[in-house]
Amino acid sequence: MVTAPARDPHAPTALLSVEHVSKRFGGVVAVHDCSLRVQSGTITGLIGPNGAGKTTLFNMIAGVYRPDTGRIWYAGVRLDGLSPSQIARRHIARTFQIARVLKRLTVLENLLVVPQQQAGERLRSAWFQPRRVAAQERAHRTRAEDILQRVQLATLRHAYAEHLSGGQKKLLELARVMMSDATLILLDEPGAGVNPTLMRELVQHLRQLQATGRTFLLIEHNMALVQELCNPVIVMSQGCTLMEGTPQEVRDDPRVIEAYLGT
Ligand SMILES: Nc1ncnc2c1ncn2[C@@H]1O[C@H](COP(=O)(O)OP(=O)(O)O)[C@@H](O)[C@H]1O
Numbered sequence: 698m699v700t701a702p703a704r705d706p707h708a709p710t711a712l713l714s715v716e717h718v719s720k721r722f723g724g725v726v727a728v729h730d731c732s733l734r735v736q737s738g739t740i741t742g743l744i745g746p747n748g749a750g751k752t753t754l755f756n757m758i759a760g761v762y763r764p765d766t767g768r769i770w771y772a773g774v775r776l777d778g779l780s781p782s783q784i785a786r787r788h789i790a791r792t793f794q795i796a797r798v799l800k801r802l803t804v805l806e807n808l809l810v811v812p813q814q815q816a817g818e819r820l821r822s823a824w825f826q827p828r829r830v831a832a833q834e835r836a837h838r839t840r841a842e843d844i845l846q847r848v849q850l851a852t853l854r855h856a857y858a859e860h861l862s863g864g865q866k867k868l869l870e871l872a873r874v875m876m877s878d879a880t881l882i883l884l885d886e887p888g889a890g891v892n893p894t895l896m897r898e899l900v901q902h903l904r905q906l907q908a909t910g911r912t913f914l915l916i917e918h919n920m921a922l923v924q925e926l927c928n929p930v931i932v933m934s935q936g937c938t939l940m941e942g943t944p945q946e947v948r949d950d951p952r953v954i955e956a957y958l959g960t
């Protein structure tokens with residue numbers, strides 16, 4: 698008789714599972730035999746000294762780089778080998794260490810194109826169901842305006858994105874993620890260049906998004922932000938994971954301090 702493999706029914710299911718992934722650039726081993734899991738509904742922190750391989754890992758999850766070895770699973774589906782757009786269509790969104798926005802569009806337009814990009818150009822429905830499309834567009838606009846209020850970019854809604862400061866671009870990038878229907882959100886240093894007041898707001902937004910069922914993997918250097926927001930925290934050093942624990946466990950672990958001092 699064939700039986701199903703044993704499973705702990707109480708074990709939390711990992712939304713994202715990175716298994717023994719490696720990536721080298723010429724002679725540089727950026728990520729080496731790295732494994733980690735992100736549980737559904739968490740804000741999982743990813744910290745580690747500069748050059749630890751965090752951004753490279755993000756790029757592999759997002760499909761920018763193909764891992765040299767290993768596998769990446771998302772909700773039971775293999776991600777490695779898929780293109781960035783195929784991965785985005787699976788409801789995974791990411792932001793960049795240096796924010797990337799659509800410079801020649803206004804702040805508001807940057808948000809309004811998100812649903813279109815997700816759906817592809819729905820020309821046929823625009824032709825056959827113009828009223829429905831118009832209603833949908835109004836709904837998107839209301840939602841975009843609401844999000845811009847929340848990240849305090851509403852007064853800049855008609856400014857071209859290229860004129861924003863670095864911190865404002867980071868907020869706009871986050872707003873674009875909020876506008877998407879992503880389930881897993883990869884944030885690369887969302888707090889970088891964002892002033893302390895807006896940082897407080899950022900924490901609130903992320904918590905709200907978490908409450909609506911989104912899951913985050915968050916690279917951040919601001920330890921106060923990590924301590925407040927993330928659980929668990931995964932520490933990367935020299936291309937692989939060093940440890941995982943609560944923010945307190947990570948903060949108090951001598952190996953983590955050593956990893957930071959070593960660079
Ligand atoms: N495209 C690339 N070409 C060559 N080396 C790279 C590239 N991307 C990253 N690296 C190298 O890989 C290592 C890890 O970098 P990165 O993933 O950016 O680390 P982190 O984000 O943790 O600071 C570094 O030594 C970096 O110089």
Ligand SMILES: [Mg+2]
Nearest residue numbers: 751752753794
């Ligand atoms: Mg980085």
